[in-house]
């Protein structure tokens with residue numbers, strides 16, 4: 176069953192396009208990534224799903240119910256972490272979380288404590304005294320405290336240090352194993368790759384691809400940069416699957432897709448000073464691999 180169903184959703188902010196004709200669905204139990212550069216339309220799509228804003232045209236449903244018509248009852252089953260969190264600074268963390276919990280007809284106190292322990296969040300502190308990252312943790316606990324069936328996270332990792340990001344991802348995986356469906360927006364491909372089963376790629380308000388992460392990885396280029404002790408002829412790397420071959424002094428760089436072994440053998444025969452093999456960033460993926468679709 177589809178938990179989220181988006182059909183031809185368009186949102187104009189006056190003359191500015193937010194999103195145009197966006198359609199996708201998220202299946203029950205999926206961790207679904209929603210990825211695109213700044214301003215692509217991720218938050219606009221998510222806010223429309225939560226009926227925080229109204230679409231210009233198109234429709235969306237969650238748990239089979241229209242997002243606009245049934246917003247209050249749908250929201251009870253959703254945990255939402257907005258991209259920016261704002262709080263009444265004077266409140267203590269625990270008071271804010273108890274207040275949030277009061278919207279759901281169940282006792283969330285045990286879960287609040289459990290999540291705070293996992294996220295290393297001091298419940299007694301005033302929100303005013305928290306760092307940006309700790310405020311983000313309050314938002315995460317707030318989004319998960321009622322064990323929602325659907326978790327919607329808009330750029331959740333900004334402000335979290337790498338260790339905390341890992342704990343947070345573990346928490347999400349546990350929630351998913353317990354049955355929660357997750358929609359996770361990000362502009363960082365690597366974190367989406369780590370967590371998600373499928374991903375929708377959005378650019379300039381339009382969806383350009385919905386793909387399984389495994390397929391995306393298979394089709395992915397890697398960025399090679401090789402620094403050698405002496406200048407070498409770049410033609411040694413003129414193999415099929417290589418793109419964007421550049422030389423700058425003793426540094427050769429290129430993008431490569433395919434069987435890595437012949438390239439690595441070639442590199443092993445050189446007098447190498449330094450070597451970098453990196454995943455291309457999102458912009459490069461858009462530029463090199465999705466030109467046709469965009």
Ligand SMILES: Nc1ncnc2c1ncn2[C@@H]1O[C@H](COP(=O)(O)OP(=O)(O)OP(=O)(O)O)[C@@H](O)[C@H]1O
Pocket residue numbers: 188191192193194211212213214215216217218219220258362
């Ligand atoms: N309230 C608004 N009024 C006018 N234009 C808006 C408004 N909110 C968003 N937009 C515009 O809609 C487009 C999509 O923005 P949106 O915030 O949905 O992107 P995003 O993918 O979430 O980006 P980011 O990662 O920067 O949050 C952008 O061009 C943005 O300027």
